[in-house]
Amino acid sequence: MINSSLSNSFIYHMSMYLLPKTTTDKLDKQRRTFFWQGGSQKKKYHLIRWNIINKSKKHGGLGIKDIQSMNTRLLCKWWWKLETGTGLWQSIVKKKYLQDHTIGSVKHRIDDSPVWCDLLKFKHIYLKGREMLVRNGRKTSFWTDKWLKDKSLCNVAPILFELCCDKSISVHKFLVQQGQLQFKRWLTPLLFDQWMGLINDIYSHTFENSEDTPLWRWNKNNLFSTKSVYDFLTKENSSNRFKSVWKAKIPYKKKIFLWQVENNAILTKDNLIKRNWVGSPTCHFCLENETIDHLFFACPVARITWGIIGTCLGTNTIPKNLTQYHSWITQLLPEGKGVHICGCVAVCWAIWKCRNKACFDKKTIKNPLEIIIHVCSFLTYWASLYNSETQGKILEGVQALLVCASRLMTSHPSTTTTARLPPPSSDVVPEDEESD
Numbered sequence: 001m002i003n004s005s006l007s008n009s010f011i012y013h014m015s016m017y018l019l020p021k022t023t024t025d026k027l028d029k030q031r032r033t034f035f036w037q038g039g040s041q042k043k044k045y046h047l048i049r050w051n052i053i054n055k056s057k058k059h060g061g062l063g064i065k066d067i068q069s070m071n072t073r074l075l076c077k078w079w080w081k082l083e084t085g086t087g088l089w090q091s092i093v094k095k096k097y098l099q100d101h102t103i104g105s106v107k108h109r110i111d112d113s114p115v116w117c118d119l120l121k122f123k124h125i126y127l128k129g130r131e132m133l134v135r136n137g138r139k140t141s142f143w144t145d146k147w148l149k150d151k152s153l154c155n156v157a158p159i160l161f162e163l164c165c166d167k168s169i170s171v172h173k174f175l176v177q178q179g180q181l182q183f184k185r186w187l188t189p190l191l192f193d194q195w196m197g198l199i200n201d202i203y204s205h206t207f208e209n210s211e212d213t214p215l216w217r218w219n220k221n222n223l224f225s226t227k228s229v230y231d232f233l234t235k236e237n238s239s240n241r242f243k244s245v246w247k248a249k250i251p252y253k254k255k256i257f258l259w260q261v262e263n264n265a266i267l268t269k270d271n272l273i274k275r276n277w278v279g280s281p282t283c284h285f286c287l288e289n290e291t292i293d294h295l296f297f298a299c300p301v302a303r304i305t306w307g308i309i310g311t312c313l314g315t316n317t318i319p320k321n322l323t324q325y326h327s328w329i330t331q332l333l334p335e336g337k338g339v340h341i342c343g344c345v346a347v348c349w350a351i352w353k354c355r356n357k358a359c360f361d362k363k364t365i366k367n368p369l370e371i372i373i374h375v376c377s378f379l380t381y382w383a384s385l386y387n388s389e390t391q392g393k394i395l396e397g398v399q400a401l402l403v404c405a406s407r408l409m410t411s412h413p414s415t416t417t418t419a420r421l422p423p424p425s426s427d428v429v430p431e432d433e434e435s436d
């Protein structure tokens with residue numbers, strides 16, 4: 001919804017002009033507030049950095065667009081259109097601004113139009129994603145375009161580039177001059193060898209009498225897409241770990257929940273305290289401090305739950321955090337990749353629901369089986385989202401888990417959680433989670 005709130009006319013403006021930073025900041029502020037608060041006036045915690053939310057789901061975000069990056073990717077498209085399209089616009093721009101320059105070598109001039117100036121500001125981003133398939137070399141910049149190696153020659157041989165007098169020469173011109181480039185001074189033997197090596201590599205390339213073609217490196221099909229530019233601009237420090245969350249067959253809200261757990265962004269008490277909440281940091285089920293790893297893995301309530309699931313799967317080990325969960329479950333259920341996330345969300349969500357009941361309704365857990373029963377009912381409900389074969393397997397697993405849990409409980413009737421009395425009323429946390 002936040003993405004679709006950008007109207008067509010606004011997107012049209014973004015694809016034509018570079019928006020001032022003050023405008024994009026103001027718009028992003030409004031969208032950020034809407035993301036965390038909805039239509040409500042009540043101020044709510046912003047739990048995850050906006051630049052993480054802006055990343056695509058593939059790169060660990062939620063895919064909510066960052067306006068500045070969107071503006072950049074839409075403007076980059078013009079460079080691709082200029083290089084690959086034909087039409088009146090291309091003819092005018094080539095005649096007026098490119099003349100005999102390649103895109104790699106064209107520079108800003110005092111009489112440039114504002115639109116052309118804006119495009120030049122993003123040329124370096126465009127050139128990062130584009131490489132040239134050189135045939136006659138006319139459209140390819142010898143030093144600054146990527147064409148011969150996986151880096152441009154100015155990066156392969158930076159000193160030679162620095163010393164060269166003709167930095168903006170095209171590959172075609174290099175061939176016409178038969179490689180006779182001028183350098184500011186005599187080359188040392190080492191640099192001369194490097195230059196000779198480069199010339200050898202260049203003449204091993206097959207040149208043809210047809211036009212050079214740009215290829216887009218950030219897309220498998222070598223064709224430009226604005227999405228690939230956006231991913232490049234927002235992918236810094238991305239984690240691919242939770243790519244499978246978005247593919248999992250569970251309700252969308254539960255995906256968001258797991259994504260928040262992964263990003264340490266649910267309102268456990270440690271997170272509330274970081275945001276100046278005043279209250280006891282203690283867990284609702286034991287005497288330790290409440291953190292995400294504690295609540296979902298280290299707390300006695302969680303340990304008993306994971307212990308029962310482990311026993312059912314034939315192990316006496318339990319995971320200590322989400323990262324361990326992934327290797328733990330992969331080892332135990334290598335065939336069941338499609339349901340790993342589903343199982344994890346079912347356990348975490350069941351614990352979270354029980355924790356909230358203890359917190360807000362003062363209902364403590366009397367028997368650890370309560371959480372297992374919740375887990376089983378979530379799994380049974382979500383099983384209908386899978387195909388009939390997987391559905392059958394999930395339901396079989398649920399039955400086995402229930403049998404195993406009740407057997408364990410009857411053989412160890414003294415096993416109880418260390419459930420405490422509910423916290424005093426001042427300890428109540430502001431409600432932010434939706435209830436099911």
Ligand SMILES: [Zn+2]
Nearest residue numbers: 283285286299
């Ligand atoms: Zn605890």
